[in-house]
Amino acid sequence: MLQSEILQIRSSEQVVEVRQAVRSRAADLGLSLVDQTRIVTAASELARNTLHHGGGGTMKLEILNNGNRRGLRLTFEDQGPGIPDLALALKDGYSTTGGLGLGLSGSRRLVNEFSISSNPSEGTRVTVTKWK
């Protein structure tokens, strides 16, 4: 692990800041332009979920150095109401806010690793990783 930073997600302006921070780190890491776009788009979807479903939270951004493999790991955390049915929330088209329901299911397709845990008393944590 080389470095990490934590960004706040409390407003739609800060969702833009998340996109810009992820873009900058992904470019530094040398991800291809398409992979940069994938991870930035996934970050945008997940940050919006943190804001709207979780009532705000944080994103931790980490540069991973695993032997000769480098990657970018993003962890979104909130202390919101949690997700009662994870399998349902991960389905394409399922939305509780009148959106398209592509945030979780779509961002999962844009990254190499995806994990989610949610608990009604603790909130939600989503971790995604894009390897170079």
Add this chain to the structure above:
Amino acid sequence: MERIPILKMGELLLVTIQVDMHDRMALALQDDLSERIVANGARGVLIDISALEVVDSFIGRMLGNIAAISDVLDAKTVVVGMRPAVAITLVELGMTLQRVRTALDVEKGMELLHASLREAGSSNHNAPI
């Protein structure tokens, strides 16, 4: 809040999105464009997104909404200049923007709008009395 400028050119409205829009800004653009279509009697809308490095599901939905709203208001919308990386990511995300007309660049988008205006004009002209 900063707003995206909308330029009028004859019967067309032109929008060039050059900033990374937050969600409220995208919603404001949708509202502003709907109002301007009616206020100016616009027949076509051209939205240039060539400066956008990311189009997520929210912006994608906004583009779809604008296309649908303009259809209802008897105007055509064309989205131009999408970057290849953005197109790949949108499709993988699950958004195919099926109801949104697109063109590769501003010039081709203008041709498309002018052609649809001519078509609309001639069909009116030939309509039975």
